[in-house]
Amino acid sequence: MALTGISLLVLAGLAAVGAAAATVVGWRRFGRLRIPVRVVGVLLTQALVLLAVGLAVNRSAQFYTNWDDLLTQAIAGGRHNASTPGQLDQWVRQHDHSDSAQPFAFEWRPDGWADWHLAAPPTVTVPADYLRNPGWRYPAVLVLSSAGDGWGDAAVTGLARSAETAAGPAVLIFAHTTPAASVPALAMALPAQLSRDLRVTGHSWALVSSARQEPLARQVVLAAPGRYPALAVVPVGAGRGRPAGVAAPKGLPVGVTVAVLGTPARTATGGPAVVPRAGSTRPSGVESLRAALLWAIRQLPAPLPEPAPLVRQVHTPPGQPSLLPPRGSAAVQPPVGTANTSA
Amino acid sequence: MAPDSLALLLLAVATAVVAAVALALTWERGSGWWRVALRAGSASLCVATALAAALVWVNRQVETYTSWSDLTGAPPAAAALSDPPPPGGGSGGRLVNLTVPGRASGLSLPMMAYLPAAYDARPTARFPVIEALHGYPSSPMGWTKTLHAPEYLDREIAAGRMAPTVVLFPYITPDRLLDTECTNLSHGPQAETYLTVDVPEAVKSQLRVRTDRAGWGLIGYSAGAFCAANLALRHPTGYAAAASLSGYTTPGITVGDGSENTLNNDAWRLQHLPPPAIALYLGSARADHSSLRSATTLARLAHAPMSVTTGYIDGGGHNAGTWLAMEPTAFDWLSSWLARPLAAG
Numbered sequence: 001m002a003l004t005g006i007s008l009l010v011l012a013g014l015a016a017v018g019a020a021a022a023t024v025v026g027w028r029r030f031g032r033l034r035i036p037v038r039v040v041g042v043l044l045t046q047a048l049v050l051l052a053v054g055l056a057v058n059r060s061a062q063f064y065t066n067w068d069d070l071l072t073q074a075i076a077g078g079r080h081n082a083s084t085p086g087q088l089d090q091w092v093r094q095h096d097h098s099d100s101a102q103p104f105a106f107e108w109r110p111d112g113w114a115d116w117h118l119a120a121p122p123t124v125t126v127p128a129d130y131l132r133n134p135g136w137r138y139p140a141v142l143v144l145s146s147a148g149d150g151w152g153d154a155a156v157t158g159l160a161r162s163a164e165t166a167a168g169p170a171v172l173i174f175a176h177t178t179p180a181a182s183v184p185a186l187a188m189a190l191p192a193q194l195s196r197d198l199r200v201t202g203h204s205w206a207l208v209s210s211a212r213q214e215p216l217a218r219q220v221v222l223a224a225p226g227r228y229p230a231l232a233v234v235p236v237g238a239g240r241g242r243p244a245g246v247a248a249p250k251g252l253p254v255g256v257t258v259a260v261l262g263t264p265a266r267t268a269t270g271g272p273a274v275v276p277r278a279g280s281t282r283p284s285g286v287e288s289l290r291a292a293l294l295w296a297i298r299q300l301p302a303p304l305p306e307p308a309p310l311v312r313q314v315h316t317p318p319g320q321p322s323l324l325p326p327r328g329s330a331a332v333q334p335p336v337g338t339a340n341t342s343a
Numbered sequence: 344m345a346p347d348s349l350a351l352l353l354l355a356v357a358t359a360v361v362a363a364v365a366l367a368l369t370w371e372r373g374s375g376w377w378r379v380a381l382r383a384g385s386a387s388l389c390v391a392t393a394l395a396a397a398l399v400w401v402n403r404q405v406e407t408y409t410s411w412s413d414l415t416g417a418p419p420a421a422a423a424l425s426d427p428p429p430p431g432g433g434s435g436g437r438l439v440n441l442t443v444p445g446r447a448s449g450l451s452l453p454m455m456a457y458l459p460a461a462y463d464a465r466p467t468a469r470f471p472v473i474e475a476l477h478g479y480p481s482s483p484m485g486w487t488k489t490l491h492a493p494e495y496l497d498r499e500i501a502a503g504r505m506a507p508t509v510v511l512f513p514y515i516t517p518d519r520l521l522d523t524e525c526t527n528l529s530h531g532p533q534a535e536t537y538l539t540v541d542v543p544e545a546v547k548s549q550l551r552v553r554t555d556r557a558g559w560g561l562i563g564y565s566a567g568a569f570c571a572a573n574l575a576l577r578h579p580t581g582y583a584a585a586a587s588l589s590g591y592t593t594p595g596i597t598v599g600d601g602s603e604n605t606l607n608n609d610a611w612r613l614q615h616l617p618p619p620a621i622a623l624y625l626g627s628a629r630a631d632h633s634s635l636r637s638a639t640t641l642a643r644l645a646h647a648p649m650s651v652t653t654g655y656i657d658g659g660g661h662n663a664g665t666w667l668a669m670e671p672t673a674f675d676w677l678s679s680w681l682a683r684p685l686a687a688g
Contacts, residue, residue: 046389050397066658204679254619255579299555302684304679
């Protein structure tokens, strides 16, 4: 008999009426036992009336839809995350000779990168603790620059190390674009490919762009605003007079936060955000990029393992503080070198 | 003896039994009008005590009245919320009581806040924030006592599945039996302003938290679930993500300006307004047909730049067991969308 079924409700109602009637009929009977009979009759009637009311409310609001739910809180089902990220983890482990003490930078040549119309393969930097936390997913920062911005690869590792020390770990991707650079590639293909090769998050990346690349960056954000909710634009030509014409990109979706280095950051439609600090005087190109990276990384979530799966089966006696995870249920990280696939 | 205590429930049940005994014993006592009055009085006492026991049981389930001042209508004192454990007393976080002076809304209410252990260990860091909204009728105790949120948060943070986060437990209504659904009622409390302006303002000035939108999120169950999704949709420059556990698409109340059919109707918003770049987690039990239908509707209507994650569990219902089951996943999910704790400098 279903907990929310009409039959149980009718039965409870009839039982209440029957108990009331029996109490009235037996009120003056049973001799010396009439007092306890009366007490039991009154309490039983009250309990059954309340039960009927409770069942009616439960049927209306669907609080408890089955007996298991009411009595044992048994819940089955759940969510599954089927993916095999981190295909380059083993390769990184073999080639990172810094003993995971420093961020590791490498030239990334994924399949099809030539179709992205970049000037060169992107340079990717994984944080120092990447291999030590094989169950974690890392947010990422994509840096777009072009020839003449002065952001040479030589500074990449140092910048990554400096930014990670100050703002925490993140995967950094440095891409040197060309005029033919593809927006869909930077918005979709590159993140998708990196999501297979490294353990990066599927959302909440940041984009850092030189002022020259701002139009491209804006299009990338528009194409994937959920992927890039934070955009930092760095003036170029630092050190040779104030760069002109650097304005915050317009027309971005509500909720995308933009920072033009040296000006207050703004969330689209004017919400509060962080003011990046690049120093009281206008910084050099590399310093500007470092400040932009710091700002961008600070917009990102912390590296985390997958969320706890939805409870599949819980069996708790009624009335007990239920479903609390047992103490000491902290995620057990497998040791470095046992997980993931080679490239 | 608090109104939601087991002792009061046992006392109420015992009183109901005594009332039944009294009815049975006094039925033949007296004569004339005195007998009639005695019977009527003891019968009324029976009904009243039985109802009282039932109400205390219900109150224990939903944690609507957690102190006697709630019942008497007096402004709840911060101390009435709970007795927070002493700071630094263990490896877990701690609860503190704040008062939110409602400069914008005119509502001044107490609020509990969960501070993670890292709050004390990293004295210069600023932490992301989650506003946890209770159901109706309920109170912040619904989160802290019924749903054991502090214990869950301790465990998820210790497990590394969640970044250290400050979690706020505000009231969503100044009157326990007035359903605001976190809206600004035309002729009533300005709950939306309280939750989206006064609470953030008070917390930013009293606690070390992130002040930017990327570090703020919402979570709620039942009415609080509608609140979380609706407030995130209405204030995307204040919140980056929201988790809705057994929510709805509409407030189910009359706001007073008709907005329950438009701007305070999440399905209407997604059909008629550009979606903001926020992330929503929509959780429901499959057996909770109303909430499930609402979640699937919102998921169907949402599109980029909005991101929606759904989590459904088989069975369940619109009850604490379901929310307990969804709670850790939802907190972890929120943390994965909120900006990290901000180191000083």
